[in-house]
Amino acid sequence: MSLPKLWSFHHILMLSVFTGAAKGYYFHHWSQCIYSYSDFSDMVFLDGFYFNKYLHVQFNSTVGEFVGFTEIGVRDAENWNKDPNILQQYRAEVDTFCKHDAELYGTAVHDKAVAPVVKLSLVKKGDSRRPSLLMCSAYDFYPEQIKVSWLRNGALVTDVTSTEKMPNGDWYYQIHTELEYIPKAGEKISCMVEHAGFSKPMIYDWNPPPVSEFEWSAPLLFTVGVAALMLGIIIAAAGFIYYKSKSMTI
Numbered sequence: 256m257s258l259p260k261l262w263s264f265h266h267i268l269m270l271s272v273f274t275g276a277a278k279g280y281y282f283h284h285w286s287q288c289i290y291s292y293s294d295f296s297d298m299v300f301l302d303g304f305y306f307n308k309y310l311h312v313q314f315n316s317t318v319g320e321f322v323g324f325t326e327i328g329v330r331d332a333e334n335w336n337k338d339p340n341i342l343q344q345y346r347a348e349v350d351t352f353c354k355h356d357a358e359l360y361g362t363a364v365h366d367k368a369v370a371p372v373v374k375l376s377l378v379k380k381g382d383s384r385r386p387s388l389l390m391c392s393a394y395d396f397y398p399e400q401i402k403v404s405w406l407r408n409g410a411l412v413t414d415v416t417s418t419e420k421m422p423n424g425d426w427y428y429q430i431h432t433e434l435e436y437i438p439k440a441g442e443k444i445s446c447m448v449e450h451a452g453f454s455k456p457m458i459y460d461w462n463p464p465p466v467s468e469f470e471w472s473a474p475l476l477f478t479v480g481v482a483a484l485m486l487g488i489i490i491a492a493a494g495f496i497y498y499k500s501k502s503m504t505i
C-alpha cells in the first residue's frame with residue numbers, strides 16, 4: 256500500500272517545516288479485521304491513520320468510505336473518497352486482506368484446542384466444625400477460555416473461595432479453584448470443567464479419603480498388649496507341659 260507512506264511523508268514533512276527539529280513524532284497505521292463467526296459473515300475491515308495519539312482518518316468497511324476526525328483527516332478523507340481507484344481497493348480489502356488472511360492464519364489457531372488435565376486435591380482437611388479446603392486444578396490447556404465450577408450433589412455452588420488463572424509461558428494455561436466446605440456424610444462434591452477441548456462439560460467427583468482412619472489409641476494399645484502377654488503365657492505354659500510330659504515318658 257503506497258497510500259500510508261505518502262500520507263506520513265506528507266505530514267512529517269509539513270510538521271518539520273513548521274516546528275523545526277522533530278522531538279519524535281509518531282505516525283502509525285493500524286489495520287484491523289474484526290469478526291466473530293467462523294464463516295466470516297460479520298467481517299469488518301478497519302484502517303486507521305494515527306499521528307501521535309490521534310486518529311485522523313479511518314476507513315470502515317461497513318461505512319464503505321473514509322471518515323476524517325481532525326481537520327487534516329477530513330481533508331484527506333475528502334480527497335481519497337473522490338478517487339475511485341483508492342475506494343475500490345479499500346472496499347475490496349475485507350475480502351482480499353481480511354477473509355484471505357483469516358482463512359490462512361485461522362486454521363493455525365482454531366481447532367487447536369488442547370483439553371486440560373484436571374486434578375482434585377485436598378488442601379486442608381476439616382471435620383464437622385472446621386471447613387475442608389478442596390482445590391480443583393486444570394493444567395496445560397489452550398486456548399485460555401475456560402470455566403471451572405463446583406457442584407454439591409449436582410447443584411452449582413456459588414460461594415467459591417478463590418480462582419486463579421495463569422499462563423504457563425508456553426502458550427498453555429493453568430487454573431486453580433478452591434472451595435471451602437464442611438464435609439457432610441453422603442454428600443458428593445464435584446468439579447465441573449468446560450473447555451473448547453472437551454465436547455461436553457466434564458465432571459470430576461471428589462473421592463474423600465476413608466473417614467475412619469485406624470488410630471492406635473492408648474486403650475487399644477493396652478488391650479492388644481494384654482492380649483499378647485496372655486498369649487505368651489499360654490504358649491509358655493503349653494510348652495512347659497509338653498516338655499514335662501516328654502521327659503516323664505523317657
Ligand SMILES: *[C@@H]1O[C@H](CO)[C@@H](O)[C@H](O)[C@H]1NC(C)=O
Binds near residue numbers: 299317
Ligand atoms: C464501523 O461502522 C459501523 C457503521 O457505522 C459501526 O456500526 C461500527 O461500530 C464501526 N466499527 C468500528 C470498530 O468503529
